[in-house]
Amino acid sequence: MPNRTDLQADCGNCVGLCCIALTFTKSADFALDKPAGEPCRNLRDDFRCSIHKDLRTKGFQGCTVYDCFGAGQEITRRGQSAAEMFAALPILRQLHELLWYLTEVLEYDEAARAAIARIEDVSRTPDLTTVDVNAERAAVNELLLKTSQRLRGKQSKKKERRGADLIGARLRGADFAKANLRGAYLIGADLRGADLRQADLIGADLRDADLSGADLTGALFLTQSQINAARGDQTTRVPSALTPPPHWS
Numbered sequence: 001m002p003n004r005t006d007l008q009a010d011c012g013n014c015v016g017l018c019c020i021a022l023t024f025t026k027s028a029d030f031a032l033d034k035p036a037g038e039p040c041r042n043l044r045d046d047f048r049c050s051i052h053k054d055l056r057t058k059g060f061q062g063c064t065v066y067d068c069f070g071a072g073q074e075i076t077r078r079g080q081s082a083a084e085m086f087a088a089l090p091i092l093r094q095l096h097e098l099l100w101y102l103t104e105v106l107e108y109d110e111a112a113r114a115a116i117a118r119i120e121d122v123s124r125t126p127d128l129t130t131v132d133v134n135a136e137r138a139a140v141n142e143l144l145l146k147t148s149q150r151l152r153g154k155q156s157k158k159k160e161r162r163g164a165d166l167i168g169a170r171l172r173g174a175d176f177a178k179a180n181l182r183g184a185y186l187i188g189a190d191l192r193g194a195d196l197r198q199a200d201l202i203g204a205d206l207r208d209a210d211l212s213g214a215d216l217t218g219a220l221f222l223t224q225s226q227i228n229a230a231r232g233d234q235t236t237r238v239p240s241a242l243t244p245p246p247h248w249s
């Protein structure tokens with residue numbers, strides 16, 4: 001069974017795959033265009049980022065919110081050709097993301113054990129480009145939904161906000177405990193002091209949302225990249241598996 005540490009990026013044991021394999025388009029999140037397969041100009045020969053401490057101020061905010069879920073170091077360890085590694089990265093990343101969610105489900109439901117074994121098995125496929133990731137995701141999603149519904153119980157209509165457009169919404173102090181915020185658009189929302197305990201936040205877009213003073217204890221299916229994309233402060237409470245990002249201090 002993987003533990004969650006295995007599903008976190010370990011850049012020291014990766015050959016900078018995300019900085020080479022992926023395509024980047026010049027935008028507010030990435031200061032230059034970069035085609036797939038070409039190393040970012042900020043990547044040093046030792047596969048470290050030369051501007052790591054200044055990514056947010058130098059226009060590379062997108063790099064601070066990318067999370068490979070440990071796929072980078074695993075592909076590096078397998079030691080295939082460059083082309084094979086580049087093709088494998090986005091697929092293994094998605095499979096590891098599913099494992100991240102499933103290890104959380106396992107805390108509550110033994111049924112996750114078989115699903116984890118299945119995804120681990122699929123992850124070992126020699127040519128990962130042959131894997132039907134959408135089918136794997138759909139099967140896992142059923143289990144995630146069931147777990148979410150069981151843990152959150154029946155909630156009022158105002159807490160059923162799946163996929164809601166809450167961009168820039170004023171939600172200071174809102175009671176979203178055990179709410180369904182799956183895939184909600186919370187970009188730039190004011191969530192200061194909000195109660196998000198045990199809210200289902202899978203896929204919620206928290207870019208630039210203000211989580212200062214918010215309580216996300218026990219929030220379901222939340223990832224490090226989601227909170228890295230948000231604002232917060234030293235009083236923001238996050239689930240125990242996650243770490244408050246440096247820009248919150």
Ligand code: SF4
Nearest residue numbers: 019040042043049063
């Ligand atoms: S800016 Fe740094 S972290 Fe971002 S792609 Fe380039 S080398 Fe990688």
